[in-house]
Amino acid sequence: MVPVLQVENLKTTFYTEYGVVKAVDGVSFYVDEGEIIGLVGESGCGKSVSVLSTMQLIQPPGRIEGGQVLFKGENILKYDPKGEEMSSIRGGKIAMIFQEPMTSLNPVLTISRQLTEALEIHLDMDRESARQRAIDLLKMVGVPEAERRIDDYPHQFSGGMRQRVMIAMAMSCNPAVIIADEPTTAVDVTTQAQLLELMVDLVTRNHTALIIVTHNLGVVARYVRRIYVMYAGRIVESGPSDEIFERPRHPYTVGLLGSVPRLGEKRGTRKLVPIGGMPPDLIHMPPTCAFLPRCQFKIKKCYEEPWPALRQVGENHFTACFVDIGDKL
Amino acid sequence: MNGKTDEILLEVQDLKMYFPILRGLLRRRVGDIKAVDGVSFFVRRRETLGLVGESGCGKTTVGRCVLRLYQPTAGTIKFNGTDITKIPEGKLKPIRREIGAIFQDPFSSLNPRQTAGSIVADPLRVHNLASGRDLDERVAQLFRMVGLDPRMADRVPHEFSGGQRQRIGIARALASQPSFVICDEPISALDVSIQAQIINLLEELQEKLGLTYLFIAHDLAVVQHISNRIAVMYLGRIVEITSSDELYDNPLHPYTKALLSAVPVPDPKVEKTRRRIILKGEVPSPATPPPGCHFHPRCEIATGECTEHVPPLRDVGGGHYVACFKA
Numbered sequence: 001m002v003p004v005l006q007v008e009n010l011k012t013t014f015y016t017e018y019g020v021v022k023a024v025d026g027v028s029f030y031v032d033e034g035e036i037i038g039l040v041g042e043s044g045c046g047k048s049v050s051v052l053s054t055m056q057l058i059q060p061p062g063r064i065e066g067g068q069v070l071f072k073g074e075n076i077l078k079y080d081p082k083g084e085e086m087s088s089i090r091g092g093k094i095a096m097i098f099q100e101p102m103t104s105l106n107p108v109l110t111i112s113r114q115l116t117e118a119l120e121i122h123l124d125m126d127r128e129s130a131r132q133r134a135i136d137l138l139k140m141v142g143v144p145e146a147e148r149r150i151d152d153y154p155h156q157f158s159g160g161m162r163q164r165v166m167i168a169m170a171m172s173c174n175p176a177v178i179i180a181d182e183p184t185t186a187v188d189v190t191t192q193a194q195l196l197e198l199m200v201d202l203v204t205r206n207h208t209a210l211i212i213v214t215h216n217l218g219v220v221a222r223y224v225r226r227i228y229v230m231y232a233g234r235i236v237e238s239g240p241s242d243e244i245f246e247r248p249r250h251p252y253t254v255g256l257l258g259s260v261p262r263l264g265e266k267r268g269t270r271k272l273v274p275i276g277g278m279p280p281d282l283i284h285m286p287p288t289c290a291f292l293p294r295c296q297f298k299i300k301k302c303y304e305e306p307w308p309a310l311r312q313v314g315e316n317h318f319t320a321c322f323v324d325i326g327d328k329l
Numbered sequence: 330m331n332g333k334t335d336e337i338l339l340e341v342q343d344l345k346m347y348f349p350i351l352r353g354l355l356r357r358r359v360g361d362i363k364a365v366d367g368v369s370f371f372v373r374r375r376e377t378l379g380l381v382g383e384s385g386c387g388k389t390t391v392g393r394c395v396l397r398l399y400q401p402t403a404g405t406i407k408f409n410g411t412d413i414t415k416i417p418e419g420k421l422k423p424i425r426r427e428i429g430a431i432f433q434d435p436f437s438s439l440n441p442r443q444t445a446g447s448i449v450a451d452p453l454r455v456h457n458l459a460s461g462r463d464l465d466e467r468v469a470q471l472f473r474m475v476g477l478d479p480r481m482a483d484r485v486p487h488e489f490s491g492g493q494r495q496r497i498g499i500a501r502a503l504a505s506q507p508s509f510v511i512c513d514e515p516i517s518a519l520d521v522s523i524q525a526q527i528i529n530l531l532e533e534l535q536e537k538l539g540l541t542y543l544f545i546a547h548d549l550a551v552v553q554h555i556s557n558r559i560a561v562m563y564l565g566r567i568v569e570i571t572s573s574d575e576l577y578d579n580p581l582h583p584y585t586k587a588l589l590s591a592v593p594v595p596d597p598k599v600e601k602t603r604r605r606i607i608l609k610g611e612v613p614s615p616a617t618p619p620p621g622c623h624f625h626p627r628c629e630i631a632t633g634e635c636t637e638h639v640p641p642l643r644d645v646g647g648g649h650y651v652a653c654f655k656a
Contacts, residue, residue, distance in 0.1 A: 184518030261554035
């Protein structure tokens, strides 16, 4: 089966006045039809830039410098970012949900206008049926009194409701893939649960692929089947989520899992193990593995060789590390 | 509610903090935001009480009342046996020396050109605790205590990473050698891999200096990790207080149950077996809270009683308190 979306060796670089930042440096990932995957990492690791590049939403000084983004086998990176083909992909075939809905909704247009616009463009609906479909969408995502509220402006909605509107907008044209970039980081935890449950329920019913971009390991553990862990612009580990949580094979993943408190753990039974040091300065990247200065498993080879490529360590499980850390845990 | 009085450092009783809503040309008071609406709890010496809840529940306001950054509308705050609610502003200095505060971003309210050393030295100067070479030595000591190189004292805030900035914030909070520290979302601005560094540092300092913490945060997993006991707030009121382990093993309030179930655990095996309670609707506005139990419109087990009367925080045994008629 061909994955619905396959990103191959993607490279996106920012030419800033302070220096060159390889924000995404050879990232590959795929998602199958109807599959839910997670792209995990901390701020600055390149997870957002990866998905924005996928949609060709990179602005100067950023530039997509290499790689392929295959949507149903077709390389969409060759399309003009401002052209018609790319517009029909964005929103129509691949939709995005952003962290802060207030910045992605137009404050001077009613919710109705913003929802119906995409329907009229992508699905060629007339005004009346688009409005009806928009009301149905709002009902579907649980906006109360949808018939009345559709004529409200974004600021009249709460944060959670705005994010529901974003979900409605993303679902509106029955896309094949939805990319949710930190979709619930700005909302409270019970709202987060409401929104994620809604999103996962909708994509499961519609057989839509979902890519959740997040720093929250709990969210990944709850909803995601496969994980990609990113660090300093690269994928450092990927695999089925059961496998990665049970047998992490990259020192950074091990570090992340050891540093977060777990709800329900008896108090005082486990001291958190922080990852020492700091994330690397992306302008002055070492030629070696970027995690090396913080790594507790490093060996001589790590200082001598360039950043290791991903190698297979289990069924569909890959790590970018020379060391077999499984023996040392 | 009473613990043994001799070991209690902070006791808050029926605290209320209302903010007036002013409208019109004459700025007439047309209502109140009841940010904190009758909150009672105590903190024992050398323990950590976690105060957890979602945005707008009033947890930060409680902390600010204890610091007397706000003048409470009603209620008493007893610190070390003294009621500090009525002490006039001019006479608060000795109390403020005893109560430190750590915020989410220690620099958001400070002069960006002030050096880290002088930020940490401020409380020492204000309270006349050190001067001259003594001051420098004390600042250097504080830097070392929080794991920073004293040679960094001449740098300005933007030269530090988020984790280092919070270390400076902690050094400043501890400069006047307080016995009690209010930590308000101290790690929520930090990256996951850095959060653990700060949590561990706070734990070590508590052990070493015999500190008492009021730890205010929205992240239940973090609160549960660091706290001996936890108070859960919803819309201006405490709905449940108990020990950290008991709260997870035996939550009694329907809101606590929903909150616990909403927090995903970073372990797929655990997640597969957990029951998920998805709350209906949203938190009502604190300007127009529902009558009776504030949680009743979203509660699955609410009855008529809950819509009419406010459930008191009652002792169900073993230091477990819950404000629910049905629990």
